[in-house]
Amino acid sequence: MEKDIIRVRNLTKKFGDFVANDQLTFEVKQGEIFGFLGANGAGKTTAIRMLCGLSKPTSGEMEVAGFDAYTQTELIKKNIGYMSQKFSLYDDLTIWENIRFFGGIYGLSRSAIRDRSKEMLTRLGIVNLSNRLIRDIPPGWKQKIAFSVAILHKPQIVFLDEPTGGVDPVTRRQFWDLIYEAIDQGITVFVTTHYMDEAEYCHRLSMMVNGRIVALDSPEALKQRFGSSSMNDVFVQLARSGEKSS
Amino acid sequence: MTAISIQNLHKSFASNRAVNEVSLNINRGELFGLIGPDGAGKTSLMRLIASLLLPDSGSVHVFGFDTRRDYRSIRKQLGYMPGRFSLYPDLTVEENLHFWATVFGTTIDRHYHLIEQIYKPLEPFKKRKAGQLSGGMKQKLALSCALIHSPSLLLLDEPTTGVDAVSRMEFWDMLQGLKGKDMTLLVSTPYMDEADLCDRIALMQQGKILSAGNPHHLRTQFIGRLWEVKTPQIHPLKQRLNALFGCEVAHLFGQCLHWTCQADMSIDKVEQVLKQFHIPIDSLREIEPGIEDCFIQIARS
Numbered sequence: 001m002e003k004d005i006i007r008v009r010n011l012t013k014k015f016g017d018f019v020a021n022d023q024l025t026f027e028v029k030q031g032e033i034f035g036f037l038g039a040n041g042a043g044k045t046t047a048i049r050m051l052c053g054l055s056k057p058t059s060g061e062m063e064v065a066g067f068d069a070y071t072q073t074e075l076i077k078k079n080i081g082y083m084s085q086k087f088s089l090y091d092d093l094t095i096w097e098n099i100r101f102f103g104g105i106y107g108l109s110r111s112a113i114r115d116r117s118k119e120m121l122t123r124l125g126i127v128n129l130s131n132r133l134i135r136d137i138p139p140g141w142k143q144k145i146a147f148s149v150a151i152l153h154k155p156q157i158v159f160l161d162e163p164t165g166g167v168d169p170v171t172r173r174q175f176w177d178l179i180y181e182a183i184d185q186g187i188t189v190f191v192t193t194h195y196m197d198e199a200e201y202c203h204r205l206s207m208m209v210n211g212r213i214v215a216l217d218s219p220e221a222l223k224q225r226f227g228s229s230s231m232n233d234v235f236v237q238l239a240r241s242g243e244k245s246s
Numbered sequence: 247m248t249a250i251s252i253q254n255l256h257k258s259f260a261s262n263r264a265v266n267e268v269s270l271n272i273n274r275g276e277l278f279g280l281i282g283p284d285g286a287g288k289t290s291l292m293r294l295i296a297s298l299l300l301p302d303s304g305s306v307h308v309f310g311f312d313t314r315r316d317y318r319s320i321r322k323q324l325g326y327m328p329g330r331f332s333l334y335p336d337l338t339v340e341e342n343l344h345f346w347a348t349v350f351g352t353t354i355d356r357h358y359h360l361i362e363q364i365y366k367p368l369e370p371f372k373k374r375k376a377g378q379l380s381g382g383m384k385q386k387l388a389l390s391c392a393l394i395h396s397p398s399l400l401l402l403d404e405p406t407t408g409v410d411a412v413s414r415m416e417f418w419d420m421l422q423g424l425k426g427k428d429m430t431l432l433v434s435t436p437y438m439d440e441a442d443l444c445d446r447i448a449l450m451q452q453g454k455i456l457s458a459g460n461p462h463h464l465r466t467q468f469i470g471r472l473w474e475v476k477t478p479q480i481h482p483l484k485q486r487l488n489a490l491f492g493c494e495v496a497h498l499f500g501q502c503l504h505w506t507c508q509a510d511m512s513i514d515k516v517e518q519v520l521k522q523f524h525i526p527i528d529s530l531r532e533i534e535p536g537i538e539d540c541f542i543q544i545a546r547s
Contacts, residue, residue, distance in 0.1 A: 039410040040381050085408075136262075139284040165408055166436040168283030168451065169542050173498055180481065194410055200500035219501065231500065232411055239412040 002029040004063075005157055005188045006051065011060035011069075013046050020046040022211040023060065028157070033179065033189045035199050035219075038208030039239045044192055045161070047208070051190070052159055053077045065156040078107065081150035081187075084161035088146030091135040095126070098134060099149055106153035113152075120148045140171030147178055157188040164195065176201055196231040207235070209242030248307075249274040249399060249430040250295055255304035257290055264290040266453035268304075272432060272446075277425055280434040281441055281537070282450030288434040289329060291450075292403050295432070296326050308399060322350070325397035327388050329404040335377025339368055339387055342376050343394060350395035357396040360427065364420055365390045382413055389420065400424070402433045406440065418443050441537035449541050456544045461537055468535040468543060473516055475503040476528040486523045497542060504539055 006028035013021040020043045028034045038044045049055045051064055053076035062069035065079040089098045096117065103113035121127045124144060134142060143163055151158050160179075164172045176198065179189055191202065199205055200219045207215040207222075215222060215238055219231060226234045250272040257265040264287045272278045280288045293299040294306055297317035306313040308320045333342045343365075347354050358365075364386050371379065376387060385405065392400060402421075406414045418440065421431060433444070441447045441461045448458040457464055475496075477483050484503055487496040496505045507516060513532070520527055535543075 039412055040408075162408065166284035166404075168286075168545065169438060169497075169538050170545060171283070176498065194408065194414075196411060197498075197500040201498065235411050236415070239410065 002031060004028065005030045005065060006034075006190070007061070007063045008051075009061040011047070011050065011062050012058050013043075013050060013055070014058045019211055021050070021057075024213055026206055026213060026216055028188060028190060030156075030188055031183060031186060032203040033183060033191065033201065035202030035205040036190060036192045036208070037199060037205055037235065038192075039242070042208040042239075042242075043211040044208055048159055048161060048190075048192070051076075052080060052082055079156050081153065081155040081158035082161075083143075083146045083150040083158070083163060085143070085163060085165040086161075089134045089142060089149065092133065094131050094133055095121075095137070095145060096130040098145075099130075099152065102149050103152055106155075108153055116152050120152065124148060140167045140175075143167055144171070144175055144178060147175065147182075151182055151185075151187055154185070155187065157190060158182065160189065160191040162192055162194065164193065164198065172198075196235060199231045199235070207238050209238060214238055214242070247274045248272070249276075249309060250432070251307040252291075252295070253305050255291075255294060255306060256302045257294060257299060258302055259290075263453045265294065268453075268455055270448060270455060270458060272430065274430055275426070275428060276445040277421065277431045277433070277443075279441055279444035279447040280432065280450055281436075281438060281447050281541070282434075283436050285452070286450040287453040288450055289403055290453075292326075292401050292432065292434060296324060296401055297321060298326075322395075323398040325392035325395070325400040327392040327400075327402045327405060329407065331384050331388060333376045333384070333388055333391060336375060338373050338375055339379070340372040342387060343391055346391040347394045352395050354394065357394060360396055360424075361390040361393050363423055364393070381409070385409075385417070386420075393424075397429065399430045399432070402431070404434050404436065406435055406437060414440070438536070438538035438541055447537070449537075449544060451545050457540070464537065464540050465535055468540055470506045470509050471511065472533055472535045472539060473505045473507060473530060474499075474533045475505055475520070475530050476501065477503070477525055478528070479525050483520075483523060483525050486525070487519075490519070494546070497539075499538075504533075504535075506539075506543065 004027040008024050008026050011021060011024040024047060036044055050057055050062060050069060053073035057069055064076045067075040093101065099117040100113055121130055147163060164175050167175065182189060193199060202219065204216065204218055205222060206213050222234050223229060223231065226237055228234055248271050252268055252270040255265055255268040268291060280291065282288055290299065294301060295308060297313040297320050300314060309323060311319045313320060337345065343354055368383060368386055379387065406417055424431060444461065446460045449456040475483065480498065480503055484496045484498065487505060488494050496503050
């Protein structure tokens, strides 16, 4: 049986009177692709910030990669990777400088950075571009490099916050090939997306509405439950149900 | 009648050819979609149309006016909603609207009917600072401000980027509501599924227009037959197919594989090809290509 890499019990985060996350309970299994869906403002970012050790819960329990949300946030940060569409790499540094910077942040030795970056650049087929500034790299490629950098330190789990927003259809699919490669290396992937076809690439999906998780299952099971052939339709039904009750 | 006429347009930033030999006509009253990924040149093209950038070569005419010479005449008739929220965050909702009305020499009341549907949900918050609104409300306010002088041409730069599926649907409903009001709408988006909501579209990548026309017409240009294959072993099947044909003929679409075959390949032959891999197939059917299928095919050729 796979072990849980994330365990969350009744996790709650309040800002004043506002309950941003309301009693979240779920687990993420080691080696799975876990899709974290929800409308804008549903509370996804708040939850991700807690899971990454960047903010502390108001109440409830949370363990990420075996470390506690209240007392071991620094250890959580060392054992995860993170990238998003908005923040990934520094535009005014070269590919190689970004690798060295992030490798250093995650505590890799000089030799480890050198070896792994060589391996990574070879795999992506961009060895000759390593001295190119990130700002001169096409956006789709930048996202692929950013993802590879986010897992350079071989984290147990990587958080991807809308990693493919605005990326062209071909590169978007190549990005998912990289995700599957990471899974093969034993890295767990936690991902948010607004592309519903990408939601179907996940092993399991959770759906957040107004700070609560209202559904959690495999894409196939969710479609069956809502009697629909499209994930988009499931998403709309769930998000709309939240509008009525709020 | 033509609203926007673009001829041999070029615009570079240093070595980056943001807009590369673009020619395009957009008709009056139509809802036109510029569809392409980040970096395709959509924003630059829109800013050239808005007379905010000058062409390196080529020309843009809006309602017959040249964007170089007659930019004043163009700007009076133009509503522009940039991709980034660009209202004043320290002014209230009402103050922003009043400001934009005044800039264009009009009042909120004169064209209120145009924005009524969009602005109504904001009315209870009209004393709130714009910077404190939620994402969806900011967007409604930005659209209201872009419409307040009743422009003949409305440019919307990626209004739905980073927006969830439900809010995206609502935004397109708002746009459909503006159609038929003697307004030309130009919308850019990276979401291929929004193509079908437009009268006509242009697919853009790397500064060039790959193809333009109505979405239905673009579909008929698809080369070959497209098969949707469902299998529990989707990745192995994709790899085998691509290896067999020596190029990327199969692409993932959710839990299905879209496989492009030559037009003369019969279903028997298709089944025969699949059988040799000894991979269980749940279902197989021929489908109409979507705009994303078309984009992938054109972008790769």
